[in-house]
Amino acid sequence: MLRNTETSWGSLARILHWGLAIFIVAMFAYGLWMKSLPVREDRVYHYGIHASVGISILVMMLLRVFWRVANPTPLPPRNSPAWELTAARLGHLGLYLIVFGALLSGWFLAGSGKAYLDFYLFGVVPVPNLLGVNSPYHGFFEEAHELTTYGVIALVLVHIAASVWHDKFHKHGLIARMITGKPSASV
Numbered sequence: 398m399l400r401n402t403e404t405s406w407g408s409l410a411r412i413l414h415w416g417l418a419i420f421i422v423a424m425f426a427y428g429l430w431m432k433s434l435p436v437r438e439d440r441v442y443h444y445g446i447h448a449s450v451g452i453s454i455l456v457m458m459l460l461r462v463f464w465r466v467a468n469p470t471p472l473p474p475r476n477s478p479a480w481e482l483t484a485a486r487l488g489h490l491g492l493y494l495i496v497f498g499a500l501l502s503g504w505f506l507a508g509s510g511k512a513y514l515d516f517y518l519f520g521v522v523p524v525p526n527l528l529g530v531n532s533p534y535h536g537f538f539e540e541a542h543e544l545t546t547y548g549v550i551a552l553v554l555v556h557i558a559a560s561v562w563h564d565k566f567h568k569h570g571l572i573a574r575m576i577t578g579k580p581s582a583s584v
């Protein structure tokens with residue numbers, strides 16, 4: 398089923414969750430790799446690809462937020478203690494905020510250094526550089542992008558640990574519910 402229900406994640410929410418997870422983690426590795434390249438023409442080429450994929454992720458994240466509010470959210474497992482519900486809510490909100498922080502700081506950063514950057518939404522629609530070349534804010538957004546992208550990875554590691562802990566000790570089947578859409582037996 399496309400839409401979420403009170404007990405299960407629909408196909409669109411699951412595709413967006415796992416698709417974006419793969420893209421975001423791959424973007425982190427790609428960002429580190431391209432930064433380590435010597436300053437040559439092909440480095441700017443890779444920056445352009447990184448920014449194009451990043452802007453496409455931004456649009457998919459907006460679709461994900463729209464879909465999240467336009468659909469019911471599957472209920473948490475019955476009898477979850479209040480602290481776990483609060484931690485899960487804050488953790489998920491934190492993931493959304495820090496991913497948007499990484500995306501927006503990246504967009505401001507693009508083309509704000511020594512070279513203008515050509516990049517495209519989904520590889521076709523040209524996207525403007527938000528700041529001019531040699532912007533005085535380049536250093537700020539470089540730091541902000543580094544901090545937020547490392548923050549995303551740190552929070553994702555906590556998120557994975559929490560999911561695995563839930564499944565191993567509480568046997569709620571939450572990972573299966575996010576992969577297959579099968580309702581958790583504990584809801």
Ligand code: HEM
Nearest residue numbers: 424425428429432448451452499500503504507539543546
């Ligand atoms: C969740 C999405 C993203 C992740 C995980 C990510 C990750 C990274 C990482 C790890 C670096 C290397 C940082 C360093 O070691 O200093 C980097 C650099 C960079 N990113 Fe992203 N990025 C994302 C989105 C974006 C977006 C949307 C744009 C632009 C539209 C962008 C533009 C850049 C640029 C221009 C650099 C080079 C920075 C420099 O010259 O110092 N990134 N990114």
Ligand code: HEM
Nearest residue numbers: 417418421422465489492493553557560561571572574575
């Ligand atoms: C970049 C990587 C990831 C991000 C940004 C992310 C983000 C999120 C967010 C925001 C939610 C809340 C539901 C929603 O609003 O869509 C969620 C749910 C979930 N995530 Fe992730 N996630 C990532 C990777 C993973 C990985 C690798 C696992 C595997 C262990 C995982 C397991 C889960 C599970 C099981 C749920 C559902 C919890 C429930 O059914 O209530 N996530 N994720």
